Amino acid sequence: MKTLVVYSSLTGNTKKVVEKVFEIIREEKKLVALNSNENIDLNEYDRVIVGFWVDKGTADSRSKKFIKSVKGKEVAFIGTLGAEAGSSHGQSVNERAIKLCSENNKFIGGFLCQGKVDPKLVEKMGKFPLKLIHPLTPERLKRIEDAKSHPNEDDFKAAQDYFKKILYNEHI
Template sequence: MKSIVVYSSLTGNTKMVGEAIAEVLAPNCDIYKVEDNPDITGYDLVVVGFWVDKGTADAKASKFLKSIRNSKVAVYATLGAEPDSEHAKTSLQNGIDMLDSSNEVMGRFICQGKIDPKLLEAMKKM
């Protein structure tokens, strides 16, 4: 099975998770940053990773998720909150909901990651 991992990462955590997924799927797996806008034609599985921004996929990942058609897709996400929280579950589902109905969702995963230092600074000032 030929697979591709496409990720968007702010702090590096989503990238690390994507690299681990690609390693497990190796040797027939390619990995790209979402901004590389890779061609997913010919892949049996498309794995998309995003960091959670305001309760959904970040803007770059959102655009990519919306562009996928007629594929088997797995989606993973990272966020600063507890992965078992309602916010995490809803955020992951919001990202998945961006996929066109022609796709088949094969799996989903969310985990806690680093929090953007800029956000921590802003929260301290509040």
């Protein structure tokens, strides 16, 4: 069993969670940033774990494109998003990611957690035209505030525990 772990991360949240999960993988493994232009030969791997950041309710386009190129593997995902993983938005993200990973592969599991939102995006949300699409309501401002402390040590541990469970059947 050889595992490939890839990720796309703009501001580092996804990278951090992915690196923590990478640590607990016991078999032969490789970590690649999707923007590194490193050549990936998928034939070398049996299992692929994809880390993405959430853009407009789904996996960012770079990771989405990558997932679509994977066929006949065991596939799992790690995603970070501004909203809470357990929110209805988080649940739709989860469903979309499961569908994406299941298309041509054996889906084995997915982990989502909150990640702080880029202040530049928040600033844009306060201005036209995003102001009309994503108004900074008190609820949205609270979500953005809550996300500021994520991903944190609890998220790292939850991600590691989740993958220990799905990969090695270890129940912590």
